[in-house]
Amino acid sequence: MRLLTYILLAAPILASCVPHDPRGHDNSRRSDKHDDKQDDKSKDRPRPTSCTTTTPPASTTSCVPTTSPTKAFTVIAAHSGSPIHLLPMVAGGLGFQVGGGTSSYCPTVVGASCPPGNETVFVGGSISVMVPGGQQQYVEVGGRIGYTQAHSASMPVGAIPGGFSYYKCPDEQFGHITTSIFNATGLMACPDNSFGTQRYVVYANIPNAVVPSGNVQDCIGFDGLTSDYNGPLPAAWQYT
Numbered sequence: 316m317r318l319l320t321y322i323l324l325a326a327p328i329l330a331s332c333v334p335h336d337p338r339g340h341d342n343s344r345r346s347d348k349h350d351d352k353q354d355d356k357s358k359d360r361p362r363p364t365s366c367t368t369t370t371p372p373a374s375t376t377s378c379v380p381t382t383s384p385t386k387a388f389t390v391i392a393a394h395s396g397s398p399i400h401l402l403p404m405v406a407g408g409l410g411f412q413v414g415g416g417t418s419s420y421c422p423t424v425v426g427a428s429c430p431p432g433n434e435t436v437f438v439g440g441s442i443s444v445m446v447p448g449g450q451q452q453y454v455e456v457g458g459r460i461g462y463t464q465a466h467s468a469s470m471p472v473g474a475i476p477g478g479f480s481y482y483k484c485p486d487e488q489f490g491h492i493t494t495s496i497f498n499a500t501g502l503m504a505c506p507d508n509s510f511g512t513q514r515y516v517v518y519a520n521i522p523n524a525v526v527p528s529g530n531v532q533d534c535i536g537f538d539g540l541t542s543d544y545n546g547p548l549p550a551a552w553q554y555t
């Protein structure tokens with residue numbers, strides 16, 4: 316409840332630090348045809364190139380979007396009134412889901428040196444893993460955000476390596492991730508019923524996304540709010 320209250324109170328402050336997308340920030344259900352007043356306001360607002368405050372950003376944070384933040388973080392989705400609000404964004408199925416638990420693996424031979432593997436942690440522009448060679452994030456042509464299988468550099472044809480831009484302005488409690496790959500306007504969670512239960516899979520918010528339900532209007536735009544992670548790194552041997 317405290318978190319929710321914070322988000323509601325802080326929304327205008329957070330908005331003033333958002334990097335600027337001329338199309339405005341789409342945090343509404345794509346199918347919602349109503350204009351959101353908040354969005355209209357942010358379009359009229361002057362567009363600073365960075366947040367100017369008297370406190371400089373800590374060396375581990377950046378108010379200007381960066382694709383390789385040095386600070387480790389976890390992510391929750393925010394879209395109030397939606398079924399995904401404040402659920403964690405977790406790795407699984409070589410992609411990301413909103414809600415549910417992290418899917419990871421550590422070979423028995425690694426034994427006591429296995430990292431916890433129970434949280435999905437990002438650092439330096441990708442997921443935090445111990446496996447040699449790491450796991451590279453990418454955005455598929457259809458918008459799905461994925462990462463390579465351990466021991467493989469193979470990506471789907473046309474995929475662009477990378478994924479999230481991170482920013483966290485001075486004195487903000489939460490940082491943010493977003494993506495502009497393929498001109499995306501941020502992130503969205505798309506329902507997928509192919510697992511027996513409904514899951515929400517993370518996509519770049521692009522109009523022509525190829526989503527599990529076949530209809531991009533089913534997807535829910537969300538803000539990726541980050542929290543600094545201070546646990547052991549790497550956070551997992553590999554995500555599966």
Ligand SMILES: *[C@@H]1O[C@H](CO)[C@@H](O)[C@H](O)[C@H]1NC(C)=O
Binds near residue numbers: 431433434
């Ligand atoms: C992961 O495991 C650690 C250590 O057992 C625990 O402190 C932490 O709360 C767990 N995190 C989650 C998200 O379950």
Ligand SMILES: *[C@@H]1O[C@H](CO)[C@@H](O)[C@H](O)[C@H]1NC(C)=O
Binds near residue numbers: 497498
């Ligand atoms: C992204 O936008 C730029 C400028 O409008 C355009 O030239 C480019 O083709 C777009 N890229 C994609 C993948 O749509």
